Amino acid sequence: MRALVILVSVAVSVLLTGCSNPRQEVTVRLANDVLLPAHQQWRDSNAALKDSADTYCADPQASTDGLRAAFYQAQSRWSYLQPLMVGPLSEGNRSWQVQFWPDKRNMVIRQTETLLDEADPLTREQLDQASVVVQGLTAFEYVLFDESVTLADSRDRYCPLLTGIARHQLALSEAVLALWNEPGGMLTQLRDFPNDRYATADEGLAAILRMQITGVDVLKKKLGTPMGRLNQGVAQPYQAEAWRSRQSIENLQASLQGAQAVWERVRSLVSDAALVKDIDQAYAGVANQLAALPAPLMELVQASQHSETLTVLYAALDNLENRQQTELARNLNIQIGFNANDGD
Numbered sequence: 138m139r140a141l142v143i144l145v146s147v148a149v150s151v152l153l154t155g156c157s158n159p160r161q162e163v164t165v166r167l168a169n170d171v172l173l174p175a176h177q178q179w180r181d182s183n184a185a186l187k188d189s190a191d192t193y194c195a196d197p198q199a200s201t202d203g204l205r206a207a208f209y210q211a212q213s214r215w216s217y218l219q220p221l222m223v224g225p226l227s228e229g230n231r232s233w234q235v236q237f238w239p240d241k242r243n244m245v246i247r248q249t250e251t252l253l254d255e256a257d258p259l260t261r262e263q264l265d266q267a268s269v270v271v272q273g274l275t276a277f278e279y280v281l282f283d284e285s286v287t288l289a290d291s292r293d294r295y296c297p298l299l300t301g302i303a304r305h306q307l308a309l310s311e312a313v314l315a316l317w318n319e320p321g322g323m324l325t326q327l328r329d330f331p332n333d334r335y336a337t338a339d340e341g342l343a344a345i346l347r348m349q350i351t352g353v354d355v356l357k358k359k360l361g362t363p364m365g366r367l368n369q370g371v372a373q374p375y376q377a378e379a380w381r382s383r384q385s386i387e388n389l390q391a392s393l394q395g396a397q398a399v400w401e402r403v404r405s406l407v408s409d410a411a412l413v414k415d416i417d418q419a420y421a422g423v424a425n426q427l428a429a430l431p432a433p434l435m436e437l438v439q440a441s442q443h444s445e446t447l448t449v450l451y452a453a454l455d456n457l458e459n460r461q462q463t464e465l466a467r468n469l470n471i472q473i474g475f476n477a478n479d480g481d
Contacts, residue, residue, distance in 0.1 A: 161338035168327035171398045175218045180310035182214040187303035194296035216391035220352025224323040225316040233269040249276050259297040277302045282381035343471045349399040353458045363438045374435035385434035419457040426450045
């Protein structure tokens, strides 16, 4: 019996030694401990949003408090997930079904109202076949928060859309989660190499870092667009993400936390202690600056006294992105590749 125990112990030791690849271990931990839980939490927040929409629309006396709280949570979980959208959610136009931003031509209002004028009442099939502009959280936010909508007096018109969007979001998040968990799905592809998607663990890790760095670049865009950095310095407050719900800054914080969750697992692979310290400080600096902002973003960009504060924050985000895209990639000897947002 003792000999059998020794034999098993040796076999396990050999197996673990043979699989000892720090980059693969980090990639597996990222998949198991960060990416998959983020997708699960996104799904759960959509289930809560659907329950809240159903409850609100079933009770003519209900206030919007619970519905707004559920919306905030769903929006926050989606924001956290954005730097982590490796795989199915970044494919097939799925992310546009969750959020339509930037809405440069006020398409959300126009398409939402046109759809509701043409559909009386709105059916599930009509929403599923409609534009992504009206299927996601941006249209939900319009109905729930826009000053032009008196929801309490227009339940018959808007409730089919609210419940329909919530159902659509839940179905979408469940479908994506299934693609992660199915045999040979995304979770397996970030664990066992080679596979149909990644030949090596380095490729899987590079894909995660590429999406994470793109996520930081999107943070810059979500700050810079309402600041007017792409519009000759003219502030564009209504181009702030989630300006109706006044949650732009909270969304930026959630996305930063998602990006940092990747960094916290990857930092163990970095051989340059000074670089690790610099990136740690860069994340802390951006987080502290976001936490110190005194008002919703759409208000801050219109007040000249806050211009310098926002400019410093933008520079801090730019520094964080560059540290990872250049120095981190060089240290890890990983090709990050083209950033889809370059040139925006």
